[in-house]
Amino acid sequence: MPRASRKCGSTAGSAELIPTEGATVTTAYDLVRYPSWPIPETHPAALAVFAALYGLSFVPHYGCRVLEIGCGEGVNLMSMAVTTPGSEFVGIDLAETAIAQGRATARAAGLGNVTLVAQDLLRATTDLGRFDYIVAHGFYAWVPEPVRLAMMRLVGRSLGPDGLAFVSYNARPGCRLREALRDILLDATQGLEDPSEKLEAAHAALRRQIGLWSEADPFQHALAIEARDMLKRPPALLFHDELGGTYAPQLLGAVVEAARAEGLEYLCDATPELNAEALWPSETFEKALPSTGGDWARFEQISDFADMRRFRRSIFCRADRGIDRGFAPERLDGLFASAEIALVKQEGEERDGFLLRAGNGAELTTRDPAFAELLAKLGLAFPMSLSLEGIGTYPELARGLLHLFVSGIVTLSTAPSGFVLTPGERPLASPLARTQAAQGETHLASLRHKPVHLTDAGARAFVALMDGTRTRAELARAMADQPGVTEEKAAARLPEGLAEMARLGLMMG
């Protein structure tokens, strides 16, 4: 086997084009590192929300088994594992370098509930047991058909009776445009082996095409927008996602057919926005109904054609479950909600109704004082979530919250927040984030199951120091070891720094 001994190029984004020292190169993923981050929508507590909304029982996040297929370095699993020591996490991936790096991180972070296995799905012989949640993110549309079939077989064989499987993929028809760009990129990079040279040629081809395409031609204009978007992406993503060996965007209908062949059924998409029709069928749905034969997945496929959908996050369950689509307020009972929102104006202040503003700038007005009060409470608690216990007895509040969930303003979860906003006298940061910070990673996994980009080396050193053994005064002294920081300066900055790390969801005590 050839050894990866050279640097593969510079990085314009956060992704690294540097192989792990001494690694045996066997796949493109061994050669060029793929960023491994928490993927919020794959968390069991996020997936289970959809089971709850559609009347299905589910296994709670704190006592479940999770499998991730094509887990890369496994940070997504590790980030789940930090807050749920009673659950078990298994990841498989073909790339030995990624698995070796992941194992080292899990060991250093003390995560005994994470097992990472270097395995080719096509040759998987080990029986890994039953799983309550199975995740395959960024996998299905980037592997050849036999691997896709093997993946669905594994899901069909291993998904527990109350299990949920998450499969994300580039979708057709929207990705047809990107396929046109891929043709251009493959042509431009023909015969090139070196990742840096390949990326350079790909970037040059994109820039050249943008210069050639006419704004007046709608098709060329659309391609130019795509190409500009591609130029902005981290190089490692472009290298693997568009320049990789397989690029096979999928029709939802074909993915559903493959899942059904393995005894699975389509539940919904993990993108809240795509659940509006299932909760509150509109005229669009009524009109499309005759051509769907009552098959929900057919309806969503038709809407993909209408919307030129380009990405899907499909959730599957076992075929024998009684999926019940439609709005039922009691199904929100026991969930947790969070929202970055603030009450801007009370009713009567120069307007009808209460005015609220969300973190994304969206404004909403309600005349219901109880709803305004609930949203204001959520806003004050943010980023912590609040329990929705008992909300089922207030159908209008439940309906309003669900509408905001579908609009992307409210986040729902079956788990309470796993972080603290007021760190203790001996501040304790997430062991995973500390490990990553000590490894020099710039993206840390937060206890909110999100990546946090810490560009400042001082901030990362601060996170690495917070292992629960140092008092605040000792932390300030240790921070004074950083270049250009005096002890007084460090002590003065400490409360603000701690509050910031807590707000980012990095603190557990």
Ligand SMILES: C[S@@+](CC[C@H](N)C(=O)[O-])C[C@H]1O[C@@H](n2cnc3c(N)ncnc32)[C@H](O)[C@@H]1O
């Ligand atoms: C695009 S990356 C996605 C990584 C991660 N799931 C994410 O979304 O960040 C695809 C991953 O699938 C793995 N993979 C590809 N073919 C495989 C196979 N036959 N068996 C197991 N893993 C495979 C690659 O090594 C790579 O880590």
